[in-house]
Amino acid sequence: AQSVAQPEDQVNVAEGNPLTVKCTYSVSGNPYLFWYVQYPNRGLQFLLKYITGDNLVKGSYGFEAEFNKSQTSFHLKKPSALVSDSALYFCAVRKPYSSASKIIFGSGTRLSIRP
Amino acid sequence: ETGVTQSPTHLIKTRGQQVTLRCSSQSGHNTVSWYQQALGQGPQFIFQYYREEENGRGNFPPRFSGLQFPNYSSELNVNALELDDSALYLCASSLMGGSAEAFFGQGTRLTVV
Numbered sequence: 050a051q052s053v054a055q056p057e058d059q060v061n062v063a064e065g066n067p068l069t070v071k072c073t074y075s076v077s078g079n080p081y082l083f084w085y086v087q088y089p090n091r092g093l094q095f096l097l098k099y100i101t102g103d104n105l106v107k108g109s110y111g112f113e114a115e116f117n118k119s120q121t122s123f124h125l126k127k128p129s130a131l132v133s134d135s136a137l138y139f140c141a142v143r144k145p146y147s148s149a150s151k152i153i154f155g156s157g158t159r160l161s162i163r164p
Numbered sequence: 165e166t167g168v169t170q171s172p173t174h175l176i177k178t179r180g181q182q183v184t185l186r187c188s189s190q191s192g193h194n195t196v197s198w199y200q201q202a203l204g205q206g207p208q209f210i211f212q213y214y215r216e217e218e219n220g221r222g223n224f225p226p227r228f229s230g231l232q233f234p235n236y237s238s239e240l241n242v243n244a245l246e247l248d249d250s251a252l253y254l255c256a257s258s259l260m261g262g263s264a265e266a267f268f269g270q271g272t273r274l275t276v277v
Contacts, residue, residue, distance in 0.1 A: 081263050091270055093254065093268040151197075151220055152256075153209070154206035
């Protein structure tokens with residue numbers, strides 16, 4: 050069965066420090082990988098995606114993610130956290146070559162940046 | 165802003181009633197998907213529409229149904245509402261193709277009492 054795991058319900062980081070939000074997946078083949086962010090009472094905003102190529106993907110708001118095929122991981126990173134980064138982050142996967150573009154989401158990680 | 169708009173933003177229904185949620189897709193997008201996000205959980209795929217046809221469905225019962233119109237706007241209909249249907253319902257539009265990211269609306273918060 051396809052699944053996405055975000056092992057940490059919450060990550061707490063001091064402003065200015067680097068942050069990492071972890072994600073592992075279990076999907077056959079070479080899936081497409083995504084990160085979305087959700088602010089309170091809002092929908093999901095696209096941050097970045099990995100399709101193929103360079104394992105380090107750069108996205109919006111200074112975020113980047115590192116794809117590791119052998120570990121089936123796609124961790125979200127940022128070199129220097131901002132208080133405004135505090136939100137709920139979702140890792141997601143989609144099977145390639147599928148006519149139905151179903152996205153499978155993880156359970157989410159709440160990122161809290163303290164001043 | 166993503167260009168995907170949903171209405172209404174909130175509504176309260178009684179168990180057993182029927183509800184219709186609406187979504188206007190981002191211009192140029194031909195695919196719309198609906199997701200249910202229960203409190204404290206990630207979004208769950210309900211179904212997807214492409215060119216007005218259902219093109220994939222998640223583990224949701226038939227009382228969840230949908231429509232996509234020629235202008236690519238969409239509706240989600242839920243019959244015989246149950247208390248567990250209380251959730252945030254998200255509409256996402258995209259281009260057909262697995263590599264295309266989906267753009268989400270702000271959601272409709274449905275409360276069933």
